[in-house]
Structure formats: C-alpha cells, structure tokens
Amino acid sequence: MAPSTEIPKSVEWNGKEVPVYDMQTIDFSALLSQEPAELEKLVRCCQDEGFFYLNLNNIDGRRFVDDNEELLKLMHKFFDSPLEAKNEYGLITPHLGYEPIGSRNGVLENTRDGYEMVKVSRDEIQRESPHIPSNIKNSADLKTLENSIAANNIIGKAILSGLSTGVGLTGKKRFENLHRNHRPSTSTLAMMHYIPSNPVKDDHVGHQKHTDISSLTVLFTQQWGLQVRPPGSKEFGFIAPKPGMAIINVGDSLRFASEHIFQSCIHRVVPYDYSEHRYSVAYFLRAEDDTLFQDSENRWITSREWHDEKFMAFLASPADQANAPSSLLLGGMQEEESDVYGAQAEPIAVN
Incomplete structure (x- = not known):
C-alpha cells in the first residue's frame, strides 16, 4: 500500500510506471464564506482539469466526514x-436499486x-x-x-453557488437554480464494493473509463x-486518497450548463492492491429532470433524457x-490517443 503521509509521484501498476496526479485543494470553510481567492481557484479547477480535493478538515466540514464513516459501516x-x-432489492430504476458484479463492461x-x-x-x-433494501x-x-x-447535497450546492458567483451568474442563470431541492431529479447516493481482482487472470476488473452523468460527483474513498485522465493528457494516472478530503469532479451536465467552459473528468477505477476489497461512496448531484441544455452533439436534451x-x-x-459516439460515454471530452495497458502485471510497488 502507498504510505499515507507522503504522496508518491508515480506507482507501479500492471507492469508499468503510472503517474500519480496532483490536484488542487479547495477549502470548504473558505468556500462557504465565498472568499474571492478561493472562488477564483475553484473556477480555474473546473475550467482546466475538472476535478479537485475538497478539504473537510475544519469545523464546517468535519461532520460530513463523520457521516461518511457511519455510512461505511x-x-x-x-x-x-x-x-x-x-438481488431481492434489484434495479428499480437506473438511479435506484442494486447492480451485481458484472453488470457492465470492465x-x-x-x-x-x-x-x-x-x-x-x-x-x-x-x-x-x-424503497430501501430490507437488510438496511x-x-x-x-x-x-x-x-x-x-450532507453530500449541501456540499454540492455550496460548490455550485461558489461557481455561479465566481463566473458572475445571477438570478435564474445561477447553477444552483438548475438543482432546486423541491424539483424531481436523478440525484443519487451510490455505494460501491470492488472485489479483489488481478488484471492478468480475472474476468471481472474495475470500472471502465467514462465521464459522469452528474453535474458534480462528491466521492469519498480511503483506498x-x-x-483520472486530465484534459490533454496521454495516460491515466492515480489520484491518492487523503484523510478528511472528498474528491470532486465535474460531470457532463455541469459542463453542458456552463456552455462547455468546464471540463468533465475522464476517469476509471482499477484494482490497485489485487487482494483487497475496496469501498467507495459517490454522490451524484444532478440537475432537475426537465433542465434543458445542449450536449456535445449540439442536441437540445433534458437532464433526465441525458441520464437515461x-x-x-x-x-x-x-x-x-x-x-x-464517443460524446456519450466520454461526454464529448477528447482523448489525445488511446490508452491500453498490456496484459502483463507485476506485484504492486510504490516509488
């Protein structure tokens, strides 16, 4: 496992040296105060990379970290x-229910x-x-x-509000006014369990590359x-989990709502320690079902239509x-070149 006190610049994965990308950090308390320098940095993160750390190690954010610890149990x-x-719970709708291992491509x-x-x-x-599983x-x-x-909804709304102020939006044009709490949406909390797997020999491996359907994704993971594959980058690199920090990424809907100014984050999940069970929580904050925007094919489409x-x-x-079309799974984000790792895999080592 990688050391928790120091983030390496690269790690070995699947027989090749893979970068560990550094991300900007936004302070949640400063965001709530809408401090101009923090809002400027927030807007720049969404314009340039489409992802950042959100520091919750403060009086305003610590309760959300505690909430996530309870959810993990x-x-x-x-x-x-x-x-x-x-399976008794099943998949009720695309944003509600249970999906077993192997439901999608690896x-x-x-x-x-x-x-x-x-x-x-x-x-x-x-x-x-x-409609909740009977065992919980x-x-x-x-x-x-x-x-x-x-908690995750509050985090997402605070970020949207900061972005609206940061780019000078007012009134109905503000991003948070496309995500009103009383209006139907597909906003959902997704709890994921990744099984131990080896890329060389196993048939069930990770989570394929994509951008998120959401406006914003609030991710908690300790493993x-x-x-991620930043815009203009030629390869995927790891994002290190940090204690007390959520990982935020821009999804398709916010990219469309910003008239394609913000970047969606191309990302995937791979087995790092082949022997471990991995757990993560993602809250997908999505626009109201009837929100209308133009996708990467210049089609006018509602938030719910895009989701489905x-x-x-x-x-x-x-x-x-x-x-x-690549504009579907990757939200219209462009890749410099294909990124295919070979089948060779070696034991994990950290530089």
Whole structure:
C-alpha cells in the first residue's frame, strides 16, 4: 500500500510506471464564506482539469466526514449479506436499486466490471415509505442514509453557488437554480464494493473509463484505485486518497450548463492492491429532470433524457459501445490517443 503521509509521484501498476496526479485543494470553510481567492481557484479547477480535493478538515466540514464513516459501516452490512438478499432489492430504476458484479463492461478489454453497487436516490429517501433494501431499512440505517445524502447535497450546492458567483451568474442563470431541492431529479447516493481482482487472470476488473452523468460527483474513498485522465493528457494516472478530503469532479451536465467552459473528468477505477476489497461512496448531484441544455452533439436534451440515454450506453455490449459516439460515454471530452495497458502485471510497488 502507498504510505499515507507522503504522496508518491508515480506507482507501479500492471507492469508499468503510472503517474500519480496532483490536484488542487479547495477549502470548504473558505468556500462557504465565498472568499474571492478561493472562488477564483475553484473556477480555474473546473475550467482546466475538472476535478479537485475538497478539504473537510475544519469545523464546517468535519461532520460530513463523520457521516461518511457511519455510512461505511452500513455498506459493510449490506454487501456482506447473501446475494439473494441483495438481488431481492434489484434495479428499480437506473438511479435506484442494486447492480451485481458484472453488470457492465470492465476496465480492460474482454472483461466485465469488478464491483457491485447499491443506489439510493435523494427523491426516494424523502418519501414516507422509501424503497430501501430490507437488510438496511431499520430506523438507524435510514437516518444514516438520510444524513449522508443531505450532507453530500449541501456540499454540492455550496460548490455550485461558489461557481455561479465566481463566473458572475445571477438570478435564474445561477447553477444552483438548475438543482432546486423541491424539483424531481436523478440525484443519487451510490455505494460501491470492488472485489479483489488481478488484471492478468480475472474476468471481472474495475470500472471502465467514462465521464459522469452528474453535474458534480462528491466521492469519498480511503483506498487507492481511482485513475483520472486530465484534459490533454496521454495516460491515466492515480489520484491518492487523503484523510478528511472528498474528491470532486465535474460531470457532463455541469459542463453542458456552463456552455462547455468546464471540463468533465475522464476517469476509471482499477484494482490497485489485487487482494483487497475496496469501498467507495459517490454522490451524484444532478440537475432537475426537465433542465434543458445542449450536449456535445449540439442536441437540445433534458437532464433526465441525458441520464437515461447514457445509463443504457453503460449497459451496452463492447461492440455497441464501440459503435456509439464517443460524446456519450466520454461526454464529448477528447482523448489525445488511446490508452491500453498490456496484459502483463507485476506485484504492486510504490516509488
């Protein structure tokens, strides 16, 4: 495992030296105060890379870190349950339900994905009798889910507000006014469990490259595995997890809403320590269902239409994905050249 006190510049993965990309850090307390220098840095992050660390190691953010710790306990309880109990929940809608391992394509050629996922939408958790898996439906578990969804929603709205102020938007044009709490949306909390896998010999490996359907993704993870490909870069590189920090990335909807000024973040997840179980939580803050914007093909499309269209592309076969426009899975972001790792894999070592 990589040391937690010092971030290496590169690590060895799958028989090759892979960079560890550094990211800018936005301070949550300064963001709440809308300090001009912090807003300027926030806008620059979204324009140049499309991702950044959000420092929650302060009085305003620490409770959100605690909420995530409680959610991690709930996740273990759900994922440790028998498969029959998890499948009983099933996939209710694209943004609500359970997806078993192998539902999508894997990160490497001729593989399926190596994770299972359970999703609880923000709209659903507010219902009088929400549709929640029976093994995590007691009052304490519901409170944990509610706290986590509320916390991540607050984080996302604070970022949107900062971006709106930073680029000079007013009134209805402000980004947060496309994400009103009382309007239906596909905003959802996704809890993911990645199984141990070896890229050389296993059929279920990681999470394929993509951009997120969301406006913003708030990611909590304590383990290595996330790789990003910054705009203009020729290869994927790791992002190091840092204690007390969330990883934020811009998704398709915010890129479209910004008239393509902001960058969507191309990313994927790979097995880093081949023997470990990896857990992560992603909150996908999405625009109201009827929000209208222009995608990378200059089509006018609603937020809900884009969500459902891209979700079906995720589930498509490799051949169908290859024939689909790259503007779908990658949100219109361009790649300098293809990035294919060979099949050779070596034991993990850290420089």
